[in-house]
Amino acid sequence: MLRVLVENLPPDSATARANNGHAWQALDYAAADTRDLLALLLTAFVNANRDPKKPPMAYPKPGWRPGDPVPEERAAAAEEKEAKARAAYEHILAATKGD
Structure with missing residues (x-):
């Protein structure tokens, strides 16, 4: 019963904002x-009207939305991925040196 009440609250209510983690609406x-x-x-x-001798302008990335990583x-995720890759590489090197 309570779940139905919470689901039917307006999207800008405090409960909905707390549940979504943001206050963005449609x-x-x-x-x-x-x-x-x-x-x-x-x-x-x-780009269509540029000087043909000049390189084209890079297309912009989409703006930030709630839920996107800051x-x-x-x-931090890139550093963690790099550390895991380095550890895997060192593990492979250590295994091949033992042969």
Whole structure:
């Protein structure tokens, strides 16, 4: 019964924000999508009208959305992945030296 009550709360209620971890609503996502699309269109326009001797402009990355990792989390995950790869490589080297 309580679950049904919580599921039917408005998306901007305190309970919904606590459950989602953010206060973004559909309009916020639509605005972020619009900004990303405009950035893509501007880049495509600039690339289409650039001097042919110059390199094309890089396409922009999409903006941050709730649930996306923040840069600190990305850096920590990359360091962890690198450490695991290094440990695996050293393990392989140690195993081949024993032969």
